[in-house]
Amino acid sequence: MKSQFNQLLVIQFKEFFREPGALFWSFIFPILISLALGFAFTDKPVVFQRAAVVLPNNADSIIIKPFLEKKCTQSISPMLTYQLTIDNQHLGKTTTQFIPCTWKESEIKMKRGEISIILTEEKGKVQFHFDPANSGSRLAYISISSLLDGKSLVSDQSEIKPLESKGTRYIDFLIPGLLTMGIMSSCLWGISYGLIEKRSKKLLRRMVATPMKKSFFMMTMFTSRYVFTILETIVLLIFAKIVFGVSVQGSWLAFAAIIISGSFFFMGLSILLASRTANPQVGNGFISAITMPMMLLSGIFFSYSNFPDFVVPIIRYLPLTLFTDSLRSIINEGSGIMDVLVPLSILSITGLITFTAGLKIYKWY
């Protein structure tokens, strides 16, 4: 019996570590994402905006034309443009490019998204043409109108103090999300898809036509998946610590408990999903239909508070949101086990329900 359990467990590990795709998505992909997004949002961004300038009769312009000629640098290749760059120590560079053209050309550029705003001038008044619903255009309006008024983009009366303490940076926000997203994907694809594929290959049918203990098969699948999620977590945490200085500020017990309960929830869901699905194509659709919305809504990459107010309470209770918010509060806010008791209980109980239901209706062939 012991040998049967060991054999099944060893087989699970061999299958995982011999599959380059599984290794890439589990270990390399989260690191690449954190590298790309971490650095993208750590460097001071360069803001670049383009404005079309429509002056049918240059002689009539008493505000825009002098501004372009005196304050901006002129470039004639590949076409005539004027450019103004404001460099701030904390904000980074803000570059505005002005493109003289006809009204018709400016409309085409706007439709193509090449410019954010169109400037015209009539009787000594500058007119701004843009879509107020477009936040980029609104920012362009605010900054260009200030520049034309001769004001500085940064107030002399105030000072910018960038937050650099632990837990307040974008990378601190991102890493817990990448961890939970990785665990969700690993469980759903690893267990659900794996089981569905084994069923479609008639391998499960062949295995249960032997004295194999079905409970051993499930237990080894769960045990191995726990080991993989722990390894994935450790690898990403070490990487985030070394490269970005991200560290767990809260209780390690709470950290372990939420990782275990979150993984358990997604393992239970995986069993339920795989319980009746006959072929990998259908399974693929099911898994994507569950993971994609949660990845977009649960605040993995950006806060879900930007969604309309009426959906935020629903998003808050999505399993991935509960998991991510709890982990984020442990890593960034220093939360302990009592602070995450509610989400921890919800994930564990719903995990147990889906797991039990899944096993109850499970079809081995």
Next chain:
Amino acid sequence: MTYSQTQPIVQAVNIHKSFKEVKALNGVDLEIMPSEFTALLGPNGAGKTTLVEIIEGIQFPDTGEIKLFGKHWKGNKDELHHQIGISLQETRFEDKLTTRETLKMFASFYGLNNTRVDEILSIVNLQEKQRSYVVNLSGGQRQKLALGISLIHNPKLLILDEPTTGLDPTARREIWDILHSLQETHGTSMILTTHYMEEAENLCKNIVIIDKGKVLAKGTLEELISASKTSEIIQFKVLNKSLFPDFTNYSDVKQIEKDEISGLVTMQVSNTSDFLPELIGKINLAGCGIAELRCRYVTLDDLFIQMTGRKLTDA
């Protein structure tokens, strides 16, 4: 387990099984005695796989009774799993496990060790491929692996569902050799489903012809042929079909079939040597001319056509 050699090891009585509107099995009776090799012969969709899956305990009949070694599946699952070895149709094992690892995993289900794995590798002649991933094995080698797995616990009854379908003649012959040697050395019983008549003839003493969920005939090849009251076939092509004489009133001719397009005539006769001179004489007299004359014994395919009007290889 003590079990009498005179009692059937498989007893299926009046088995009925339907899938929605399709009647897969319609009152099948079957008995297999110890050390017998039995072929379930029939075209695709005949109900062979459903019948073996019911014998294997993978499916259960709607009505009817199935017993293996005198026991029902219910309540005796573990014991019966140790008695039978099975090879399902088209099982695909894990791609990234080696031949040895796959065998080792199945051996562990029966509490067996590496020694048995080595023995099986030798029986199915896969020693050289023991470290190859399953994904890199040929179709024949995969089928030998499936056979090895079914043999791993030295079962008393082997149930193989189309073990050579899709294999080239050499690989098929290799599987047959393994099965022949198994019968000689271990006295294993076997149920084999196939739609290849030569496989049934070559491997099995007993043949059960099955079609549309019903057993059409069963017995040894000799019994089946003698029951059909035909044993010999004369075939030839008629060059001038309009001049071909009438043979319907000849007592030697049991059945006559004419293919109007190719001109091929197939005659089932009781004695070729008696009838052939008379046939040639009459054809010469009629002046229709013949070509490609062949005389042979009746085959399972002929019997199947006689019973159903279709060929075994028809879908």
